[in-house]
Amino acid sequence: MKKMILATALVLGAPLAAQAQDVNGMWQSEPGETGSYVTVAIDNCAANAAQTCGTITGVFEADGSAGDQTIIGKPIIWDMQPTNPGNWAQGTIWAPDQDKTYDSKMSLSGNTLEVSGCVLFICRSQNWTRMN
Numbered sequence: 001m002k003k004m005i006l007a008t009a010l011v012l013g014a015p016l017a018a019q020a021q022d023v024n025g026m027w028q029s030e031p032g033e034t035g036s037y038v039t040v041a042i043d044n045c046a047a048n049a050a051q052t053c054g055t056i057t058g059v060f061e062a063d064g065s066a067g068d069q070t071i072i073g074k075p076i077i078w079d080m081q082p083t084n085p086g087n088w089a090q091g092t093i094w095a096p097d098q099d100k101t102y103d104s105k106m107s108l109s110g111n112t113l114e115v116s117g118c119v120l121f122i123c124r125s126q127n128w129t130r131m132n
Contacts, residue, residue, distance in 0.1 A: 023042055023052060023088070023106065023108050023113060024042055024043050024044070024052075025041075025042060025130060025131070025132050026039060026040070026041055026042075026057070026130070026131040026132045027039065027040045027041075027042060027054070027113055027128040027129065027130060027131060028040075028128060028129050028131050029115075029126055029128050030126040030127060030128065031062060032095075032096075032097035033097055033098075034062070034097060035061065035062025036059065036060060036061050036062060036067045036068075036097065037059075037060055038056050038057075038058065038059050038060070038067075038071075038076065038096065039056070039057045039058035039059075039060075039131065040054045040055065040056055040057060040076055040077070040128070041054065041055050041057050042054040042077065042113075045078065045079065048079075050081070050082075051078075051079050051080055051081055051091070052077065052080040052081075052082070052088055052091070052106075053075060053077055053078045053079070053080070054075065054076050054077035054078075055073060055074070055075055055076065056071050056072055056073065056074050056075075056076050056096070057072065057073075058072065059071055059072060059096075068096075071096050074094070074096075075094065076093060076094050076096070077091060077092070077093050077094075077104065077106075077115070078091060078092050079091045079092060080104070080105075080106060083105075086107060086108040086109065087105070087106070087107050087108070088105060088106040088107075089104075089105040089106075090103075090105075091103075091104045091105070091106075092104055092117075093115060093117045095117070095124065100119065101117075101119075102117025102118055102119050102123075102124065103117060103118055103119070104116065104117040105117075111129060111130035112127050112128070112129060112130075113127070113128040113129075113130070114126075114127050114128075115127075115128055
């Protein structure tokens with residue numbers, strides 16, 4: 001009886017564990033140097049479903065008004081590869097506020113996604129918040 005209860009708990013709990021590590025969805029970045037922020041849709045890459053990509057869905061100024069609409073629909077994250085549950089690396093991220101790309105990695109903890117990128121010895125990171 002105890003084995004049956006344990007097996008049932010494991011089967012029912014497995015989808016919850018997988019969901020907890022699911023990075024797909026809508027995210028809001030931290031404000032950049034100008035106070036503006038973006039919203040990003042993260043999902044599997046179209047070219048390679050084993051990798052993770054992100055596309056800008058909204059741009060907002062510090063006061064919440066609409067920001068630079070010309071970057072909506074542009075990729076911001078591409079080719080992120082899972083390294084272990086809740087972590088991705090070997091991808092690229094574009095920083096729209098500086099128009100630079102960085103080698104990037106991500107780490108998921110609950111509803112917070114730490115996104116970081118480096119060029120040579122210059123690194124930047126942000127904590128993004130899940131929107132849905």
